[in-house]
Amino acid sequence: MIGRLNHVAIAVPDLEASIAQYRDVLGAKVSEPQDEPDHGVTVVFVELPNTKIELLYPLGENSPIKGFLEKNTSGGIHHVCYEVDDILAARDKLKATGARVLGDGDPKIGAHGKPVLFLHPKDFNGTLVELEQV
Amino acid sequence: MIGRLNHVAIAVPDLEASIAQYRDVLGAKVSEPQDEPDHGVTVVFVELPNTKIELLYPLGENSPIKGFLEKNTSGGIHHVCYEVDDILAARDKLKATGARVLGDGDPKIGAHGKPVLFLHPKDFNGTLVELEQV
Numbered sequence: 001m002i003g004r005l006n007h008v009a010i011a012v013p014d015l016e017a018s019i020a021q022y023r024d025v026l027g028a029k030v031s032e033p034q035d036e037p038d039h040g041v042t043v044v045f046v047e048l049p050n051t052k053i054e055l056l057y058p059l060g061e062n063s064p065i066k067g068f069l070e071k072n073t074s075g076g077i078h079h080v081c082y083e084v085d086d087i088l089a090a091r092d093k094l095k096a097t098g099a100r101v102l103g104d105g106d107p108k109i110g111a112h113g114k115p116v117l118f119l120h121p122k123d124f125n126g127t128l129v130e131l132e133q134v
Numbered sequence: 135m136i137g138r139l140n141h142v143a144i145a146v147p148d149l150e151a152s153i154a155q156y157r158d159v160l161g162a163k164v165s166e167p168q169d170e171p172d173h174g175v176t177v178v179f180v181e182l183p184n185t186k187i188e189l190l191y192p193l194g195e196n197s198p199i200k201g202f203l204e205k206n207t208s209g210g211i212h213h214v215c216y217e218v219d220d221i222l223a224a225r226d227k228l229k230a231t232g233a234r235v236l237g238d239g240d241p242k243i244g245a246h247g248k249p250v251l252f253l254h255p256k257d258f259n260g261t262l263v264e265l266e267q268v
Contacts, residue, residue, distance in 0.1 A: 001161030004184045008142060008214060012259045021258070025231050026216070027135030048216070050138045050184040055259070075259035077211045080142060082160070082182070097159050124155070125146045125189070125209035 003083040079128035087133035137217040149191040213262035221267035
């Protein structure tokens with residue numbers, strides 16, 4: 001059911017410092033920052049040969065990662081995103097096993113313009129899992 | 135300098151349950167558990183098309199992930215591993231920018247039989263980063 005690891009998202013407290021670290025020290029290809037006001041984040045893509053790292057920085061007062069960064073002041077890995085072919089089939093299969101889908105359970109349009117769902121970390125080894133239909 | 139994302143390691147409190155979840159619910163290809171006594175972990179590889187997830191479970195009394203699971207009782211993402219061509223060159227470049235290498239600073243042979251280093255999470259957005267020479 002799950003396909004590629006689409007990305008690993010890392011919440012960062014200082015976006016410029018993180019960009020410099022990935023670009024200048026680690027030598028990775030790093031995108032320009034993109035504001036995603038609908039999602040309350042500014043995103044920078046670190047493009048690796050096989051997947052990407054998304055650096056997330058809070059945008060606006062109601063950013064969903066603001067609380068995370070208050071608890072994790074150095075930053076931290078926020079979630080992993082797995083690709084699926086059919087997000088509704090995936091959701092229904094997961095729900096049938098007792099896994100909780102966050103929010104109202106319906107896919108939303110994510111930061112890449114594709115349907116996404118988030119699964120409750122307590123049901124997935126303490127890991128916030130995003131499913132993205134590709 | 136950094137290449138592929140080699141793996142994302144997730145520490146899990148119940149290895150059998152995590153295997154069943156990735157294999158039976160998410161439909162991923164999952165390896166047999168492998169004991170790595172030199173590293174104090176039992177490892178299960180979840181093979182995705184572009185990278186892998188490593189499920190880590192403590193092995194022995196001095197397992198390096200025992201404390202992590204005491205703090206994160208549901209489990210959690212433990213580290214990410216980036217591939218590098220030349221681990222000594224990578225280390226020296228990182229150290230020159232003030233990044234701290236864990237342990238004595240010399241590469242060790244990791245769980246895949248290749249030289250690895252770990253970087254201090256406080257210097258990398260709260261993320262424990264493993265570098266593996268491939």
